[in-house]
Amino acid sequence: LGGITDENGQVLPLHEIMKSLVRTGRIVISMEDAYIIEGVLGGNVTSGRKQGMNAARLLLAYQHGKPIVDLPPILKSPNAWIFDDRSLQRYGIDLPDDIRSQAVLLHPRPGFYEQFRTLILGMLIALGVSLLSVVTVSIIFLSRKNRALSLAQHSAESANALFHQLAEQTRTWHWEVNAEGLYTNASDLTEAVTGYRPEEIMGKMYFYDLHPAEGREAFKTEAFETFARREHFRDLENIIQTRDRRLIWVSTYGIPFLDSNGNLAGYRGSDTDITERKRAEEVLSEAEVRQRTILDNMPFLAWLKDTEGRYIMINQQYAKSCGRTVDQVVGLTDLDIWPRELAEKYRADDDEVMETRRGKGVE
Numbered sequence: 001l002g003g004i005t006d007e008n009g010q011v012l013p014l015h016e017i018m019k020s021l022v023r024t025g026r027i028v029i030s031m032e033d034a035y036i037i038e039g040v041l042g043g044n045v046t047s048g049r050k051q052g053m054n055a056a057r058l059l060l061a062y063q064h065g066k067p068i069v070d071l072p073p074i075l076k077s078p079n080a081w082i083f084d085d086r087s088l089q090r091y092g093i094d095l096p097d098d099i100r101s102q103a104v105l106l107h108p109r110p111g112f113y114e115q116f117r118t119l120i121l122g123m124l125i126a127l128g129v130s131l132l133s134v135v136t137v138s139i140i141f142l143s144r145k146n147r148a149l150s151l152a153q154h155s156a157e158s159a160n161a162l163f164h165q166l167a168e169q170t171r172t173w174h175w176e177v178n179a180e181g182l183y184t185n186a187s188d189l190t191e192a193v194t195g196y197r198p199e200e201i202m203g204k205m206y207f208y209d210l211h212p213a214e215g216r217e218a219f220k221t222e223a224f225e226t227f228a229r230r231e232h233f234r235d236l237e238n239i240i241q242t243r244d245r246r247l248i249w250v251s252t253y254g255i256p257f258l259d260s261n262g263n264l265a266g267y268r269g270s271d272t273d274i275t276e277r278k279r280a281e282e283v284l285s286e287a288e289v290r291q292r293t294i295l296d297n298m299p300f301l302a303w304l305k306d307t308e309g310r311y312i313m314i315n316q317q318y319a320k321s322c323g324r325t326v327d328q329v330v331g332l333t334d335l336d337i338w339p340r341e342l343a344e345k346y347r348a349d350d351d352e353v354m355e356t357r358r359g360k361g362v363e
Contacts, residue, residue, distance in 0.1 A: 018037050018039070018040055019039070021040075022039035022040065027041055027087075027091055028040045028041060029041050029042070029043045030042055030043055030045055031043065031045055031046060032045055032046055032047075032048065033045045033046070033047045033048075033080075033082050034048065036082055036083075036084055036106060039084065039086070039087055039090070040084060040087065041083060041084060041087040041088070041091070041093075042081075042082045042083035042084050042087070042106070043081070043082075043083070044079055044080070044081050045079060045080065045081075045082050046078060046079050047078055047079070047080065050078035050080075051078050054074050054078060058071050058074075080102075080103075080104060081099055081102055081103035081104065082103065082104045082106065083095070083103055083104075083105055083106065084105075084106045084107055085105040085106065085107050085108045086107045088105075090331075097231055097232065097234075101232060171189060171192055171193050171272065171273040172189065172193075172270050172271065172272040172273070173186065173187050173189040173190045173192070173193045173194070173270065173271055174186070174187040174189075174268075174269070174270045175187070175190070175201075175207075175268070175269060175270065175271070176266060176267070176268045176269075177206075177207050177266050177267050178265065178266040179227065179263075179264045179265060179266050180206070181206040181207045181208060181220075181223070181224070181227075182203065182205075182206050183201045183202050183203070183204070183205055183206070183207065184202060184203065184266065185198075185202060186198040186201045186202055193240075193242075193248075193250070193271065193273050194210060194240060194242050194243065195242040195243030195244055195246075196242075196243050207223070208220040208223065210240045210241060211238065211239065211240065211241065212239055212241045212247060219238065227256070227264065227267070230256045230264060231256075232253075232254065232255050232256070233252050233253055233254035233255075233267070233269060234253060235251050235252075235253065236251065236252040236253075236254075237249060237250070237251055237252075237274065237278075238250060238252060240271065248273055248275045249273070249274050249275045249277075249278045250271040250272060250273055250274060251271070251272045251274045252269060252270070252271050253269045253270050253272075254267040254268065254269025254270075255267065255268060255269060295313075295315040296315050296316040296317075298315055298317065299317065300317060301315070301317050301318040301321060302314070302315045302317070302318060303315070303318050305350065307354065308333070309333045309334060309335075309347060309350060310331055310332065310333055311329050311330050311331065311332055311333070312330065313330065314326055314329050314330065322337050324337075334346045334347060
């Protein structure tokens with residue numbers, strides 16, 4: 001690939017080659033980890049580094065006097081499942097559980113809180129989202145309605161504060177059950193979440209006993225089917241009925257463990273109280289509908305881009321100006337939509353806004 005040249009005879013760097021392949025619209029699957037760049041999907045890839053390490057270990061053993069015939073064979077493949085999660089999301093690919101459990105995901109998609117930290121009400125607002133890193137969101141808007149923007153920003157900041165509060169109040173209790181689902185261990189936080197003391201659960205209650213009577217059998221059947229397949233429980237949202245008869249939402253994670261004969265001995269995992277988050281999701285869902293209604297009824301153009309220039313959200317007026325639908329524009333850049341000269345001008349305007357942190361209005 002390093003020998004590919006452009007129309008002027010210049011050798012193209014690897015990332016430009018891969019970017020050109022991705023732009024063709026085809027799904028690009030790599031056979032080496034070094035090529036999982038610029039939107040390449042990935043796959044079961046080989047690693048030059050791991051292969052080199054294996055060869056180095058054999059060489060060192062040989063140099064230290066071990067005969068070649070006694071060198072240990074390499075039985076474990078250095079290949080690994082590696083995927084670009086952005087590409088998985090882009091192409092709508094859902095990995096099978098057996099592959100996802102052992103795969104390395106590059107550029108993992110954001111979780112719930114990261115997705116909803118930024119709220120748009122009325123005009124266009126960008127909030128900096130900070131978990132492991134700070135993402136600067138460029139806000140460009142075309143409007144004189146400064147009062148509407150101020151009200152929308154206040155609403156978004158209030159929602160952001162709510163998410164911080166919800167994150168601080170998240171509660172998790174850890175458990176262990178045997179192959180029949182009977183609790184054999186429970187952490188000290190059990191009572192804080194379920195209302196039951198650990199000793200009231202261990203050896204006395206099955207996991208499905210905490211589920212409401214309505215739907216309990218279906219929940220039990222589905223869980224034991226997972227037991228039979230020895231699969232992991234990942235972010236399984238379900239309902240627990242507490243000791244005082246309250247219904248709370250929990251997110252369940254669990255992994256199987258085996259006995260000395262290789263038979264299923266049980267599961268170890270945790271339940272996290274996500275009741276407040278579920279309520280917040282309902283509020284956000286209603287807010288998104290209101291926001292979209294407000295945004296689409298504005299008589300002027302409005303949009304939101306990320307720092308790479310991709311459109312995150314636009315209103316109907318902007319979509320019409322592009323001659324496309326909203327869904328057709330989201331995810332694209334100006335270079336995908338406008339002539340190069342105009343697209344480069346828009347990009348220069350974006351850079352100016354991000355540098356000065358000041359909106360740039362257009363009559």
